[in-house]
Amino acid sequence: xRVLFFPDEDGVDVSGGAAxxxxxxxxxxxxxxxxxxxxxxxxxxxxxxxxxxxxxxTSGPGVRIRVDSERSALLIEGDRLGxxxxxxxxxxxxEMDDGGHQHIEYFPDHYYLVAGSLAMVVNSPHGxxxxx
Numbered sequence: 001x002r003v004l005f006f007p008d009e010d011g012v013d014v015s016g017g018a019a020x021x022x023x024x025x026x027x028x029x030x031x032x033x034x035x036x037x038x039x040x041x042x043x044x045x046x047x048x049x050x051x052x053x054x055x056x057x058t059s060g061p062g063v064r065i066r067v068d069s070e071r072s073a074l075l076i077e078g079d080r081l082g083x084x085x086x087x088x089x090x091x092x093x094x095e096m097d098d099g100g101h102q103h104i105e106y107f108p109d110h111y112y113l114v115a116g117s118l119a120m121v122v123n124s125p126h127g128x129x130x131x132x
Contacts, residue, residue, distance in 0.1 A: 002040050003074050004047030005067050011105075011119035012067065012074055013047060018125040021094035024053060028087035031057030031080050050074050057083065062114035065104075082112035090122060099127035 001016035001024070016024070020035065027033035034054035051072040060079025063086055068075055076086070086104070093102055105119040 001035060001037050001053070002042075003037050003050040003053060004044055005050055005074070006047045007067075008046075009119070011121065012050070012065070013121045013123070014053075014074075015123040016125065018094045021090055021122070021125060024055075025087045025091035025094060027053075027055040028076065028083045028090060031055065031083050048072075055083065062110075063112050063117065064114050065117045065120050067118065078112070078114075085112045093122045093124060096124040096126065098124065100124045 001014065001020040004013040005011075006013070014021075014024075023035055027035070032055055034052055036052050037050055039049055050067065053074045053076070056075065056077045058077050058079060060082060063076065063078030063082035066075050066077070067073070076083070078086070089102065089104060101121050101123045103119065103121055104113070106113040106115060106117045
């Protein structure tokens with residue numbers, strides 16, 4: 001799995017194989033865990049590669065997506081209800097049969113993200129754009 005942080009855009013870009021995205025979805029559903037990321041020779045387009053993704057269960061309400069720059073880690077913290085909703089989204093992306101991506105971004109009255117969360121783009125295991 002590769003995670004790029006774009007501080008100027010307040011966002012992260014997540015790419016990985018179906019199994020890697022499923023592991024992330026499992027950690028989100030469990031409310032704990034995470035994964036190490038892998039560096040890539042692919043262009044980063046100005047993003048900074050992060051070393052890990054960590055999931056932490058909190059009392060909430062909601063989910064906050066943030067980066068711990070000192071540890072080079074993507075942190076996803078939240079209550080079980082919100083983490084489960086995000087897990088379902090990540091799992092559905094892992095199961096995509098074509099290229100594509102999903103934007104997970106806060107907006108007022110978002111049903112699980114809290115204000116101040118970073119925007120997150122999760123790419124299909126088949127690439128960020130459809131081939132059809």
